[in-house]
Amino acid sequence: MNKPRLATLWLDGCSGCHMSLLDTDERLLDLAARVDLVYSPLVDCKLYPEAVDIACIEGAVSTAEDECRLRSVRERTKCLIALGDCAVTGNVPAMRNTWGTDTVLRSVYLEREALAARIPTEDLPLLSDKALPLHTFVKVDFFLPGCPPSADTIFSALTALIEGRSADLRLNTGFGT
Amino acid sequence: MTAAQILTLTIDGKHVSGLAHETLLQVALENDIAIPTLCCLEGLSNQGSCRLCMVEIAGTTKPQPACVTLIQEGMVVITQSENLRTYRRTIIELLFSERNHICAVCVANEHCELQTLARDLGVDHISFPGRYPALPVDASHDRFVLDHNRCILCTRCVRVCAEIEGAHTWDIQGRGIRSLITADFNSPWGQSTTCTSCGKCVQVCPTGALFEKGRSVAEMLKKRPSLPYLVSNRTREQQ
Amino acid sequence: MTMHLEELHQLADDRRRELEGFAHHILVCTSLGCPKNKEIIAAFRQALTNSEAGEKVLVRKVGCMGLCAAGPVVLILPEEIYYQKVAPGDAAEIVSALGREPVQRLLLPSDLPFFTRQYKNVLALFGRIDPESLEDYLAAGGYEAAVTTITRMRPTEVIRSIDKSGLRGRGGAGYPTGLKWSTVAKAQGKKKYVVCNADEGDPGAFMDRAILESTPHALLEGILIAAYAVGADCAYIYVRAEYPLAVRRLKRAIREALRANLLGTAICGSAFSLTIQIRLGAGAFVCGEETALIASVEGGRGVPRPRPPYPAEKGLWGRPTLINNVETLANVPGIIQRGADWFAGLGTEKSKGTKVFALTGTINNAGLIEVPMGMTLREIVEEIGGGIPGGHTFKAVQTGGPSGGCIPAEHLDTPVSYENLSALGSIMGSGGMIVMDETTSMVDIVTYFMAFSMEESCGKCVPCRVGTAQMHTLLKKFQTRTAIDDDLTTLESLCHLVRNTSLCGLGQSAPNPVLSTLNYFRPEYLERITGPVDPCRQEEKQ
Numbered sequence: 001m002n003k004p005r006l007a008t009l010w011l012d013g014c015s016g017c018h019m020s021l022l023d024t025d026e027r028l029l030d031l032a033a034r035v036d037l038v039y040s041p042l043v044d045c046k047l048y049p050e051a052v053d054i055a056c057i058e059g060a061v062s063t064a065e066d067e068c069r070l071r072s073v074r075e076r077t078k079c080l081i082a083l084g085d086c087a088v089t090g091n092v093p094a095m096r097n098t099w100g101t102d103t104v105l106r107s108v109y110l111e112r113e114a115l116a117a118r119i120p121t122e123d124l125p126l127l128s129d130k131a132l133p134l135h136t137f138v139k140v141d142f143f144l145p146g147c148p149p150s151a152d153t154i155f156s157a158l159t160a161l162i163e164g165r166s167a168d169l170r171l172n173t174g175f176g177t
Numbered sequence: 178m179t180a181a182q183i184l185t186l187t188i189d190g191k192h193v194s195g196l197a198h199e200t201l202l203q204v205a206l207e208n209d210i211a212i213p214t215l216c217c218l219e220g221l222s223n224q225g226s227c228r229l230c231m232v233e234i235a236g237t238t239k240p241q242p243a244c245v246t247l248i249q250e251g252m253v254v255i256t257q258s259e260n261l262r263t264y265r266r267t268i269i270e271l272l273f274s275e276r277n278h279i280c281a282v283c284v285a286n287e288h289c290e291l292q293t294l295a296r297d298l299g300v301d302h303i304s305f306p307g308r309y310p311a312l313p314v315d316a317s318h319d320r321f322v323l324d325h326n327r328c329i330l331c332t333r334c335v336r337v338c339a340e341i342e343g344a345h346t347w348d349i350q351g352r353g354i355r356s357l358i359t360a361d362f363n364s365p366w367g368q369s370t371t372c373t374s375c376g377k378c379v380q381v382c383p384t385g386a387l388f389e390k391g392r393s394v395a396e397m398l399k400k401r402p403s404l405p406y407l408v409s410n411r412t413r414e415q416q
Numbered sequence: 417m418t419m420h421l422e423e424l425h426q427l428a429d430d431r432r433r434e435l436e437g438f439a440h441h442i443l444v445c446t447s448l449g450c451p452k453n454k455e456i457i458a459a460f461r462q463a464l465t466n467s468e469a470g471e472k473v474l475v476r477k478v479g480c481m482g483l484c485a486a487g488p489v490v491l492i493l494p495e496e497i498y499y500q501k502v503a504p505g506d507a508a509e510i511v512s513a514l515g516r517e518p519v520q521r522l523l524l525p526s527d528l529p530f531f532t533r534q535y536k537n538v539l540a541l542f543g544r545i546d547p548e549s550l551e552d553y554l555a556a557g558g559y560e561a562a563v564t565t566i567t568r569m570r571p572t573e574v575i576r577s578i579d580k581s582g583l584r585g586r587g588g589a590g591y592p593t594g595l596k597w598s599t600v601a602k603a604q605g606k607k608k609y610v611v612c613n614a615d616e617g618d619p620g621a622f623m624d625r626a627i628l629e630s631t632p633h634a635l636l637e638g639i640l641i642a643a644y645a646v647g648a649d650c651a652y653i654y655v656r657a658e659y660p661l662a663v664r665r666l667k668r669a670i671r672e673a674l675r676a677n678l679l680g681t682a683i684c685g686s687a688f689s690l691t692i693q694i695r696l697g698a699g700a701f702v703c704g705e706e707t708a709l710i711a712s713v714e715g716g717r718g719v720p721r722p723r724p725p726y727p728a729e730k731g732l733w734g735r736p737t738l739i740n741n742v743e744t745l746a747n748v749p750g751i752i753q754r755g756a757d758w759f760a761g762l763g764t765e766k767s768k769g770t771k772v773f774a775l776t777g778t779i780n781n782a783g784l785i786e787v788p789m790g791m792t793l794r795e796i797v798e799e800i801g802g803g804i805p806g807g808h809t810f811k812a813v814q815t816g817g818p819s820g821g822c823i824p825a826e827h828l829d830t831p832v833s834y835e836n837l838s839a840l841g842s843i844m845g846s847g848g849m850i851v852m853d854e855t856t857s858m859v860d861i862v863t864y865f866m867a868f869s870m871e872e873s874c875g876k877c878v879p880c881r882v883g884t885a886q887m888h889t890l891l892k893k894f895q896t897r898t899a900i901d902d903d904l905t906t907l908e909s910l911c912h913l914v915r916n917t918s919l920c921g922l923g924q925s926a927p928n929p930v931l932s933t934l935n936y937f938r939p940e941y942l943e944r945i946t947g948p949v950d951p952c953r954q955e956e957k958q
Contacts, residue, residue, distance in 0.1 A: 068952035085281055088302050089273070097309040098277055098326075130309070135302060143301035147281035174296030175273075176280020177287050177395075225722040226877045228917045239916050245722040267913050271882035304906060305886045330875065349717065349875070352700070354885040356875035 004053040004162050007039035008083075009073060011066045012093045012131055013059030016148040017084035018042070021056070023151035031155070034162055050076050054161055056083040056144075056154075060093040061132050063125035074138040079161060082134045083154070085147040085175055093131035101127045142166070146173045186252040201243040201254060202230055212256050213265055213294050215272075215383055216331040217244040220404040222340060227331060229265050229294070232256045240264070266298050274305040275354070276312060277326040278384075285385030286395035291329060292384075308354075315360075317367030320390055321379050323358065328386035330356055334378035341407065346372040358386075377404075420685055421563050424554060427676075431555035439472040440514045441493040444502075445543060447480040447629050448661055449622075449783075450487035452504065459507035467511050476552075479630020481543035482534075484783040486524055491543060498524035529799040530781045535762070537750040537770050538743055539786040542630045547665050550672040553633040559678055561752035562640040566686045574645040575601060578748065581756035582768030587613055587704070587741030588816065588845045589921070590767070590834040596738060599728040600646040603736030608648040611732060611739045612639055613709055614655035614662075617701040618817025619868060621848030623772040624742040626784050628655065628662035631746070632669035636679070636692060638745030641752060643690045646738050650691055654709050657696040666694060701818075701872035705920045706731075706739045708874065719874045720920035741846070743772055763789030767833035771844070777814075777851035780805050787832075794828040797851055808853035812936070816845025818865040818872075819925030821932025822858060841932035843925065858937040859944060862929045863891040869926035880923025883914035887930065894944045901945055908934065 010018060018041060024031065038052060039045050048069070055077040061067050074080060085091035096104040105127070109119045134140050144157055153173045160166055181196040188201070188210050195204035200223070205212050216227040223244045231240035235253035240261065243254075255261075272278075272291060280292050294300075312325035332349065335358070339345040346369050350359040360369040379387040380401045388397045435441070442460050446453040457475055464470035481489045486500035490510065499510060499522040506522060513519050536542075545552035553559070565574055579594025600608060612635065616624040627635060639651050655663055670692055673679040681689040695713050702708045703718040710732050712718035731737025747769065751759045759769045767789040773796065776782050780802030787796060793813060797803070804810050812822040821842030823830070830836050834844050852861065870884040890907045893899040911927035911934075918924045934941060 064951040071950065071952050082302065090307060091279060091281055094307065094309070095277070095279060095282075097307065098311045132307075133302065135304075136306065140302070145301050172296075174280075174292060174300075175278075176283065176289075176292055224876070225919060228877050228879050228919070231917050242722060242919075263909075264913055264917055267909070268878050268917070271878055271886060274886065275882045306889060308885065308889075329878075330881070351875070352702075353870060353873035353875045353881055356881070 003034060003036045005038045005049070005051065006035040006158075007037075007048065007052045007055040007073070007077065008041065009039070009048075009055060009057040009059075009069065010041045011057060011059030011070070011087070012062035013084060013086040014092070015041070015058070017056075017058040017087075017154075020084075020148035020151050021154050024155045025151070027151075027155050031158060034159075048073055048076060052077040054079045054081065054158070056081045056158075057087050057134060058083045060086040060090045061128075061134060061137060062093055063128055065125035067128075067137055070134060070137055079141045079166070080134075080138065081142045081144060081157065081161075082140045083144050084149055085145055086131075087134050088143050088145045089175060090131050090133050091147060094133075097130040097132075101129055144171065144173060145175050147176055149173050184248050184250045186248055186250070186254065188254045189256055195248045197247070199248055201232060201241075201246045201248055201252075204248055205243060205254075205256060210256055212243050213298065214244060215290060215294065215329060216333065218333050218337075218381055218401075218404070220341065220408040221333060221336045221381070224332065224336070227268070227329075229268055231261060231264060233258060233261065262298065266300050269295050269298055269300045270303045270305055272329050273300075273303045274307050276308070276310060276328065282394055283327060283385040284388045284392045284394060284397035285327070285399075288395070288398050289385060290383035312357075315366045316390070317365035318372070318374070319367065320374060321366070321376065322388055322390055323360075323366055324386050324388070325357060326386075327384045328358055329384055330358070331383055332358075333381040333383065334358060334387060337377045337381045337404070341404070342373060342375050342377050344371045344373050344375075347378060380404075421567065424559060424563055424684075427551060428554040428557070431551035435474070435555065438474040439469065440474070440495075442473060442475045442510070443478045443481075443491040443493060443543060444475065445479070445481050445487060445489045446477040446547075447484075447626060449480065449484040450489060453477070453488055455504040456488055456490070456502060456507065459504035460511065463508040463511040466508070469511075469514060473511070473514060476546050477548075478543050478545060479541075479547045480626045480784055482539065482784045483524070483530055483781055485781050486783075489524065489543075492518075496526055498526050500524035528781075528802075530783075530785070530802065533791075533795065533800050534786055535770055535788050536786045537754075537759075538627065538634075538746045538772050539784065540750070541634065542626070542784075545631065547630050547632055548668055550633060550669070550676060553631070557753070558633055558749075559637055561749040562637045562644075562678070563684050565641050565752055566644050566688050567684055571601060571645045571647060574641060574752070577756045578645070578751060579756075581751045581759040582763070582766075583744065583747055583751060583759065584767065584834065585741060586743035586747070586771065586846065588819065588843060590844060593740065593744055596728060596740070597642065597645050599726075600648075600736050600738040603729055605736050607650075607735045608646055609732045609735055609737040610639055610643045610646065610648045610651040611709065611713065611727075611737055612651065612653040612742060612745055613704060613706065613739055614653055614659075614742045615697045615704045615709060616656065616659075616742070616846060617699070617704050617872075618819075618846055618848045619865075620774060620776045620814075620850045621817060621846050622774045623784065623847045625659050625662050627742050627746050627772075628659065628666055632662075632665045633673065634746050634749055635666075635742055636669055636673055638740075638748040639692060640678070640683070640690060641748050642738060642740060642745060644688055646736075648738065649689050650693075652693050652695050652713055652732070654695045654697055654703070654713055656699050658699050663694065663696065670694070700874070701868075702874045702920070702922050705922060708920065709739065710737065717874075719876045720922075722919060743847070764831060764833045764835075766835055771832065771847060773847045773849050775801050775849050775851070777849075778804055778806075778808060778853040778856075779851040789833050790831040792829050792831050793823065796832070796849070797828065801851065804851070804853050808855065811852050811854045811856055812858070814842075814850040814852065814861065814929075815848065816843035816925075816928070817848050818868045819843060819921065819928055820845045820848075821928045822852075822861065822936065823932075824936040841928070841935055843928065858933045858940045859891065859894050862933050863888065863895050865929040866891050866926070869922065873922060873926075877917075877919035877923060879914045880918040880920075880926065883910055883918070883923070884926050886910060887914070887927065891930070894941055897944045897946045898948045899941075899945045900947050904941060904945065
C-alpha cells in the first residue's frame with residue numbers, strides 16, 4: 001500500500017505552526033516513516049504536485065498569489081487542514097483589516113522610516129485589502145486552531161488522519177494560547 | 178420573610194429541587210449541571226442578553242434563557258441537545274465575528290470566558306465573515322484601559338458599576354451593531370467625573386476589553402470572588 | 417364643570433343643528449398625505465366670499481378620506497361628491513358647481529369598489545369630522561360609549577363585552593384584548609396604568625398616524641373605556657415625534673376633553689378619574705415592543721427586557737399596565753356602542769371584526785382601507801386596490817413590514833386573518849400591505865428590510881445584534897451575485913437561530929422576510945449564486 005502523500009504550505013504567518021510541527025521531536029521519525037512529504041517549506045520542491053492526500057496550511061490569505069496557491073492546492077488535495085489561528089481566523093495578519101492595508105503600509109514604511117522611506121513593491125505580490133482565513137476561499141476539511149497548535153495537537157491530528165480516524169477527530173485546542 | 182416554597186423539577190433527567198424565586202440557572206449550577214453563560218454573573222442582576230443559557234423546557238415551543246426563567250413545579254428541562262449546542266456555537270461565532278478578537282495577542286489570553294467557551298463548545302473556526310470594525314482603545318484612565326475591540330457588550334461593567342459601586346459611570350451609547358460601552362456622557366474614561374477607580378468593572382469583564390495597565394499578553398487574571406461575598410453581606414445588613 | 421350625558425347630548429344636538437344650517441359642506445382632507453390643504457381651504461373661502469351662496473356653504477377641514485393616491489381629496493356634502501387631485505385653482509369652479517352638475521374633470525366616482533367594498537368601524541368618521549373639534553365628534557355620537565360605560569356599566573361588564581366581541585390586538589401579535597384587560601383588572605395593586613402604543617414603525621404603515629390625525633377623540637374614548645375597565649387612573653400615549661401633526665391634534669383633543677370633563681377628576685359626575693399624558697418617542701422601532709416602550713416612558717434607554725413578568729403584572733414603574741395599540745383602542749367605542757355581537761358577527765371564526773390596512777406600493781388605489789377580516793387578499797389588491805398600474809403584473813404582497821413576509825400570487829385567494837397570514841409565513845402585523853409587481857427583486861426587498869432590522873436592533877441580545885448584521889452581509893452577497901452555495905445554508909441556519917433565540921419580537925421576527933421569500937421565491941436566490949471573481953482564473957485568461 002502506498003503511503004499517504006503529505007504537503008505543508010506557508011502563507012501569511014510567522015512559521016510558528018511549522019515550528020510547532022517540528023516540535024513533535026522524535027515523533028517526526030515516526031511520521032516520516034508513515035507518510036511521503038511531497039511538498040513543504042521544509043523540503044526542496046518548487047511545484048505543488050498532483051494527488052496529495054493531506055495538506056496542512058499555515059497562515060492567512062493576504063495576497064492574490066496566496067489565493068491562487070490555495071485554490072490550486074485545494075484542487076490537487078483530498079484533505080485540507082487549516083493549521084493554526086492565522087489560517088483559521090486570520091489572527092495577527094488580519095489586525096490590519098480594521099485600518100486597511102494602505103494605512104498600515106504607509107505607517108510602517110513611510111511615516112516611521114527616516115531614511116529612504118518607500119513601500120517595497122519589487123518582486124513582491126501586492127497585499128490584498130484584507131488578510132482572510134482559508135475557508136473564505138475554499139472548503140477546509142479540518143480546523144486546527146491555536147497560536148500555534150501544540151505539537152501534541154498536530155501530531156494527534158496527523159496520525160488520526162493517516163489512520164483514517166478523522167470522523168471523530170476532537171482535539172483539545174482553541175483560539176490563542 | 179416567609180419560608181420560600183420548595184419546588185421540584187427535572188433537569189437533564191435528574192430530579193432536583195429549588196426555591197420558588199430561584200432561576201433555572203441557579204438550580205442547575207447548584208446541582209453541577211453546567212450551562213454556558215456570558216452576561217450572567219453571581220452578584221449582578223440578570224438581563225438575559227447573551228442567549229447562551231437557552232434551554233429546552235417541555236411544553237414550550239422555543240428555547241428559554243435559564244438565567245431569567247424561574248423554576249416551576251414539575252418542569253422538565255433539557256440543557257444539552259444538538260439544537261442547543263448549534264445555537265450556542267453559532268452565538269459564540271457571531272461574537273467572534275462582531276469585533277476584533279485576536280486571542281493570541283490579548284491580555285486575557287487563557288483567562289477569557291469567550292475563549293474558554295469557544296474551546297469548550299468546540300468552536301474551531303468562525304463561519305461568518307469578520308466585520309473588522311475600526312474601534313478605539315480608551316487608555317485615558319491612570320490605571321485601566323477599555324479596548325472596544327474585545328468588548329462583547331455583556332454589560333457586566335455597566336451593572337456592577339451601577340448596582341454594586343453605585344457610580345453608574347458606564348452605560349451604552351448607540352444601538353444595534355453600533356452599540357458601545359461609554360463612560361458618563363461619552364467622555365474619555367480618564368476624565369469621567371463619576372468613576373471612583375474601584376476597578377470592579379475590570380474584574381467582572383469576561384474578556385480582555387477592560388484590563389489593568391501594565392499587563393502584557395496573557396497576564397490579566399480577573400479577581401472576582403469578592404463580589405458575591407460583598408452582595409450577600411450587604412443584603413444581610415439591609416434585613 | 418361636570419358633564420352629564422344629557423349635557424353631552426345637548427352639545428351634540430347644538431352642533432348638529434348648526435351643521436344642518438348649511439346647504440353644502442366642502443370637506444377638505446388635512447392629513448399629512450394630502451399636500452397644500454391649507455392653500456386649498458383658503459382658496460375655497462376666497463371663492464365663497466365672491467359667491468352669492470357663500471353664506472350657505474361651510475368649508476371644513478377633515479381627516480383622511482382613505483384614497484391617498486387621489487389626493488388632495490375634497491368631499492361635497494350632502495351630495496356625496498368626491499373630487500380628486502384638487503388644486504387651489506379649482507376652488508372657484510367647484511364652488512360655482514355647488515347644487516348643479518359636478519365638475520367632471522375632477523370627479524372621483526363614489527361607486528368605486530374602493531368605497532363600496534369597505535366596511536368601516538375605526539375609519540367610520542374619517543374624512544367626515546373636523547379632527548380639531550370636540551363638538552364635531554360629539555355630533556357624530558362620540559363619547560356616548562365612554563360616558564355610558566363609566567356611568568352605567570360595571571368594569572367586569574365592559575371586559576366581558578370586549579371579550580365577547582373577539583377583538584384581538586391590532587399592533588401585530590393578535591393577543592385577545594378581553595383577556596389582556598381582565599388580566600390587568602385582576603392584577604394585584606391599587607395603582608395601574610394604561611399605555612397606548614402609538615409608536616408606529618413599520619415602513620409603509622400609517623394606520624395609527626391616520627387615526628391620531630383624523631379622529632383623536634376616538635382614541636381618547638377608547639382609552640377612557642379601557643382605563644375604566646382595568647381600574648387605571650393614569651394613561652400614557654407613546655407617540656413618535658416624527659408625527660408632529662398627530663401630536664398637535666392629540667394634545668388639542670386632550671385639552672378639549674379635559675375642559676368638557678371627559679377627562680380629569682370625577683368624569684361626568686362619576687367616581688372615575690383619568691389623566692392622559694403624551695410621551696414622545698424618538699422613532700426607535702424597538703420601542704414598539706412593549707417592554708422597551710415602558711422603559712422609554714420611564715425615561716430609560718428603549719431596550720426590551722425578558723418576559724415574564726408581563727406588563728399586565730409588572731409594567732410601568734413596576735405596576736400592572738395595560739398596553740394596547742392605537743387601532744385596538746379605537747375599535748373599542750364602536751364595539752361598546754354597536755354591541756359585541758355586531759363586532760363578533762364580522763370576520764372569521766378566530767379573527768373578528770374589521771382591520772385597517774395601509775395599501776402601498778405598485779397599486780392604483782394606494783391609501784387607507786378598512787375591511788372585514790376574512791376578505792381575500794385578491795379582493796383587497798384587485799378590487800379595492802384597483803390592481804397594478806402600468807400594465808404590470810402582480811408578484812407579491814408584503815404584509816407586516818420588517819417582521820412579516822411576502823405572499824405570492826398563488827395565495828391571493830387566502831382570506832385575511834391572523835391565522836391564515838401566519839400559515840403563509842407572514843404576519844398580520846400592524847396592517848401595512850406593500851404590493852409589488854414583477855419588476856421587483858425579492859432579494860432587494862429582503863435586503864432592504866434586513867438593513868432596517870439591523871439599524872433598528874437595540875443591540876442588547878447577541879443573536880439580533882450580530883445576527884441581523886451577518887444576515888445583511890449574506891444578503892448583500894446575493895444582491896451583488898457573489899454568493900456561494902454555502903451562503904444559502906448559512907443564511908437559513910442563521911434565520912432559525914435569530915428567530916428562536918432573540919430576546920424580543922424584533923429579533924424573533926426579523927428573519928421572516930428572508931424565510932418567506934426563500935420559501936416562495938427560492939429561484940431568485942439560486943440564480944444569484946455565481947461565486948466571487950476568481951483572481952487566478954482571471955490571470956490565466958489574460
